[in-house]
Amino acid sequence: MNRVETREDHLEERVKPLKSSISRRSFLGTSLAVGAGTIGAGLLANAPTARASGGLTRGDADILRFLAAAEIIEADLWQQYNELGGIQDPEVPGGTGNPAYTAALAVLDEDMDQYIHDNTDDEISHFTFLNAYLASKGAEPVNLDQFRTLPSSQATGAQQIGRLTNLMQLTVNTSFWTRYRSDSLNPDFGDTLPQAVPGLAAGQFPAIPRTDADLTPPDHLQAIANTAGFHFAWIEQGGTSLYASLAQRVTHNEVLRILLSIGGSEIMHFQTWQDKAGNAPPLTDPTNGLVFPDLNADGELTQTNLIMPEPTIFLDRAFPICSIIRPTETDGAATGALNAFTADGLFIGQTPEFFAVLTQLAQAADHARHGR
Template sequence: MTDNMRRSRTLNSRRSFLRKGLAVGGAGAVSAGLLANGMPAFAQEKHKGLDRGDIAILRFLAAAEIIETDLWQQYNELGGIQDSEVPGGSGNPTYTAALKNLDGDMDQYIHDNTDDEISHFRFINAFLMANGAPPVNLDRFRTLPSSKATGAQQIGRLTNLMQLTVDTSWWTRYRSSTKNPDFGDTFPQAVPDLFSGQFPAIPRNDGDLTPPKHIQAIANTAAFHFGFIEQGGTSLYPSLAQRVSNPVVLRILLSIGPTETAHFQTWHDKAGNAVTADNPLAPAPLTDPTNGLTFPDLNSPPFGGEDFQTNLIMPEPTIFLSRKFPPCSIIRPTRTFGAAMAAANALIADGLFIGQPREFFKVLRELAERADEARRQV
């Protein structure tokens, strides 16, 4: 009983912190025009029945999409297409050219991914507001510095792309036919160096634009980071969908989640072009002469073979639910226990929030904890 009373006081304290810590409404969350002109159906249908769990899941997903939007906007300012759909920045020709060594349409793909993430967080926040629930606004944490390279806006950021520790085990995880993280299995790093240090995924200033192998290594880092970010969303939506109660909220998760998978498969393909000797403009192995970061040729020993073949971009069939069943091509992981906190911790370990105050981490983990506490009500 004493433990329950303590837990109740702790939860009340945390909820009070969230109410004070996250602004309700505001231009950074969703515009009034969006609700008035873009979402009339919600106001007319007046969907009811959103329990605390559904709201907690949507709020965590809104925060995740805001974070994704912030990092993708930085990529787009320097390496994407600047237009009215994704405003801000003016482009950096040298960085863009290094990205295009991996695929001639990289700038378009970056632009479209950015546009998608913007639409996700605006939609989720609008749906929350239309149902009487508070949206998420992280604007007061936009204090991290921008890149000083030509093309970047000089505004406050939520995320850091200049000191990343990129987990590249997603590459080997999706190529394994015998292992699944839902069973506790672990996977080797495709690019070990990226996971053992801190490296920029965008030029920090114009000094990073040379020598050519340095800026190419930065572009290659970005390519693997794109895959890391989007495989997280690919798993997060089906994992949390298993805890949703309201059928409309379930529809939202089942509709947005597959777009994250579409993003991931695109970036899986482009990362493969960063680690193959077949690309004459960005051949692997590639070693950055300024810091020793090496991208191996994954088609050659000690890699090579079917598991590391760089033109594989579809999930290999693997064990699912039980080892007694035959292998199945699946998204992995999809275990729902602790899914939100695992996603938050992965973003933190990535280095995205280097420089953020302790309060930011407390807010993010609180949102994740509330989402993980949701239980499907039948």
């Protein structure tokens, strides 16, 4: 049994003291996962002042549900990374590790396995908390288990179970790297930043070994580990912006506290992974031509040790530049996050029903406004 299953199985016990009438079927949110028609029925048609059960506004509940879904997705992908390159223990069980892949990741930092383990544990804690909080307020939590149908890696160390996400055909957008180093560009103003590793954004590449055949030649395996390193940072910069963007839409102070508190941990994740990705050795994958350039050869926009957010334009170009999280534009933030996940290749092989459910969750979150 993997960690995700274990935590979901125990969630009912955690919430029971808060609302003893919640059944297991209701708590696991089966109705949210059975199809777009069920999840969408009436969600956007309620009056602006309508409130979900337990005092949450409809908008607050919708935002929390989308974030729970996003965290379930993140927990799924981090679980795969941990099975092969992290630490498998009672805290994050599942898989048996892949020594060659773990060693390639350690080139980026000798503690990568510990960081992967802890990030996995954090994401699982996020979605279990969000679902428990929703249930405690009488609001419907989220369960995506019926969509765990994608295949696992066949490499030594991976569990052979269904997955929500695909880590074997990624197209990683590395413009986040230059975005946080630019002092004059900000995507909130419509600016486009260059890619730090152009090749990663121009094809589909594995971030975990697909089979043991991917363990050689050495530069191929290192390219897979390098891809993972940049993907780690990409995932967590997305969470950093998502929580900050959606926090502007919530109504209740307690919900705001939840978003600020979980969002802060996403920032810490991103800072860690950005630092480690900078240690990815320059190389060319001999099997597919993917190039990892020397990031310290092209000036400050890609310089590896510039991991603090460079001050940049914020709110209005007339203001002095400021060191900030970016982007934080709230309009369309949830749909933007879903589109980014999709463009990344995480959902290659998923069903139309899966996309329909996530689209309605995102649209409901984007429809939320302060006070409703």
